[in-house]
Amino acid sequence: MKKVLLSLALVSISMAFAQKKEIQNAVKAVDGGNNTEALAQVSAAENTLQGKLYLLEPSVLEQYYYAKGLALLKSGKIAEGANVLAKISDLGKTKFYVGKDNEKNKVYFAGKEEADKLGTGLKLKEESFTPSLNANLGNIVNPMLSKISNEAQDAYNAKKYNEAAASFLKVNDLLRAVGQPDQTYEYYAAISYALANNKEEAIKVYQDLINSGYTGVKTTYSALNKKTNARENFDKNTFDLVKKSPDYADFKTETSKSVEEELYDTAASLMIDAEKYDLAIQTLEKAIAKFPNNTRFGDLKLSAYSRSGNSAKLEDTIKEALAKNPSDKMNWSNLGIIKSSNQTPENVKQAEEAFSKALALDANYIPALRGICFNLYLNADEDKKLIDSYNEARKAGKIDEANKIIAGRKVKFEKALPYLERLYAADPKDIDTVSTLANVYASLGKADKSKELKAVLKKLEASK
Structure with a gap:
């Protein structure tokens, strides 16, 4: 039995030695410029470890990250390599919990969470570690940083924004690799992608900045x-x-000032333009919760619901905005337009109230004047329904019903007339307004005024 235990211990020691040797060979290879050999040695160590990095003592774990990350970096896989190299700086901030597992293997758990998860029941001692390869890493990476940051700036100045964005992201990755994370360059990449109208990539980068909590404050x-x-x-x-x-x-x-509100604004605007309405709304809800006094976010949310065709959500959002700011004539007008789209008696009443509130705030507010005229009282779809109903009643010989329909249509024209006249006074060169007002005058028996407006309409059409 003792021989069996002894042989198991020897196997464990030989495996640990083999892994250490492979990693040290990988370091020599990458320092010598042989990236392929370095990655091959790393791969051999990984095959043995099977993800159990806690079997490596911190100094060897540092060498592993160094060799793998640097080999990837030099092979052109900058983001992947930077993610590995960034872990070297983390080693210096991490407490290691050291002991032996049940098979007598020496274990080095990085952080309390890993120790609690994998080292339950083991006797562990807390230790610290100071990385030693950062200086060497800086000597290798800094020239790359300088070259790529200059390339990024040159591309940006030449308005080659996609190219600039890709380079700015590489700078961001390289800074992480040497343990000096600074998302300023990721921010520059987001701006560059937006300027290139590369919405997909811009949205990804803006989302990452928002989710990471970047504010730009320095x-x-x-x-x-x-x-x-x-x-x-x-x-x-x-x-x-x-x-x-x-x-x-x-x-x-x-x-410096925070750019956090700008991040939300630009990201949501790009999402709306890219027709990613659900994503825009989710982003804007976060923004509104964080910056409740920024009315721009409410406007963007209205735009997202409006363009998505979700009128129920749009109405709810408008009402939320009006509860915060009842003096917003635009939202009162928008609410009137929504209510005009389905003209039940209750909706018509609410539409009239909404338009009236908008016009009480600004008697010549053109969107509200147009809304109450063309969306509510002179709604083309509703007018067609009335005419169809009138014709059906006439054909069926229901003269009283037909007359009642025409009388109701006349009431709508009479209600619209004062607003149409105000709209005409505010914009006398608008052909739609002039044409509609001439027809309404004619329908209400105001022949002289109708004739006068038709003359104006003829001149406007001739001058187009």
């Missing part, structure tokens, strides 16, 4: 160098030290 620390008379920027710790130096003056701490 604090800059600067001071005037008395010897050179030049302003210099510092990190917070250096700034605090420089304050004590007699060589500097005019110390400034400046905080």
Whole structure:
């Protein structure tokens, strides 16, 4: 039995040694520029580990991330490589829980969550780790950073926005790779894709920025160098030290404005333009919850519901907006138009009330004047129904019913007339308004006024 246990221990030790050797070979290969060999050695180690990275001591785990990430990066797989390399910086922020598993293998669980999940019942000791390969990584990645950031800026200046966006994203990835994450370049990529009218890619990047909590807020620390008379920027710790130096003056701490509302606005606008209405509405609901005083988000939500054809949701959204701002003439007018689309007696009453409130706020508000005329009282679909009903009643010999229908149609014309006249006064060159007003005058027996308007209409049509 002891021999069996001893042989198992030897197998475990030899496996651990093999993995360590493969990873060290991968490091040598990638440092020597042989990326294919590096990835082959990494793959061999991974086949043995079967995802159990906790079997690697932190220094070897760092080498594993270094070799794999750098080989991917040098092979042109920048985003994939950066994701791996970024884990090196995380190692320095992580507590390791070290011990032995039930098979006597040494284990190194990264973080409390992994330890609780995989190390239940084991005796574990908490340890810290300081990565040592960051400096070497910076020496390799920084020249790439400089080259690609210059390419991104040149492409942007040349208005090659798709090209600029792709390069800005590479810069973002490289910064993560060296443990200096800064989503400013991802923000630049989003703007560039939007300028290129590449809605799909722009939406993806804007969503990632929003979901990550990016705000764009940065604090800059600067001071005037008395010897050179030049302003210099510092990190917070250096700034605090420089304050004590007699060589500097005019110390400034400046905080940039948040771009978070802009992110939501642009993302939702792109989604609406791309006809991704459900996604736009979800995004805008988050925006409204976060920035309840930004009326622009409510307007965009109305636009999304309107363009999606969801009139019930559109009506609810308009009512929500009016509850917050009852002095919004546009939303009162929009509510009137929605209610005019299905002319039950109750809807007609509500439409009249909505248009009246809009016009009480602005007596010459053209959208409300047009709405009450053409959507409510002179609605083409409703008028056709009346004419069809009138003709059917006449054919059936129901003269009283036919006369009642015509009388009801006349009442609609009479209600529309004062608003049509105001609309004509506000925009006397609108052909639709002039033509409709001439016909209404004729229907109401105002022949002289109808004749006068028809003369005006003839001149307008001739001048087109």
